[in-house]
Amino acid sequence: AQSVTQLGSHVSVSEGALVLLRCNYSSSVPPYLFWYVQYPNQGLQLLLKYTTGATLVKGINGFEAEFKKSETSFHLTKPSAHMSDAAEYFCAVIFSGGYNKLIFGAGTRLAVHP
C-alpha cells in the first residue's frame, strides 16, 4: 500500500539550531511531494512542493526540502530555528495515478525552546 512515513512525532530544537524533519514515501515512481504547516487551531498552509525539475526546493519562512529518488525521501530543513516555527508539520504525497489525492504522513510536532 502507498504510504508516507514521518520519522518522529515530536522534535525539539533550540532557537537558532538546525531543523530537520524527515519524510519517506513508498513508491519507486517519483510522486508529487508537499510539506504543509499547521499552527494551533488553524488550517494547513503550504510550505513548499516538488513536482518536477530541481530536486532542492525552497519554500516560505526559510524552509527547504530535497527530493532524493534513491532514498524515496523528501526531508524538510531550516538552517536556524525561530520560536515562530513551533507548529505541526505534515509531509504529503500524490502518488502516480493518484488522481490528485493527497496521502498524508502522521505529522511531526516541532517545539522550539530558547
Added chain:
Amino acid sequence: DAGITQSPRHKVTETGTPVTLRCHQTENHRYMYWYRQDPGHGLRLIHYSYGVKDTDKGEVSDGYSVSRSKTEDFLLTLESATSSQTSVYFCAISESGQGYEQYFGPGTRLTVT
C-alpha cells in the same frame, strides 16, 4: 489566502443525529476534498469531487456522504453520527490537473456525544 470557508466552525451533536458540514469556495477551483484529522493519523481523505455532481470515495468514506450541486459548495453529511466521527474536518480545493497543491479551509471541530 484562498477563499475557502467552512461552516459551522464548531458543533456538538448527539449520537444518531444527522450532521451536515458545508465548504464554500470563491476560487472557482474544480476539485474539492473533505479530510478528517485525528491525532497520530495526519489527515485522511473522506470524499472528493472533480466537478459538479462528480464525486468519489476516499480512504475513510464509511458513514459519510457528499454532494456538490454547485462549483462553489461541497457538503459533507454524516447520516447518523457516531462517537468515532468526533474529529476535525477540513475542506480543501485545487485547480485542475495533477500535481496542483491543495488549499485548506479553517476546519470544523465536530464532537459527537
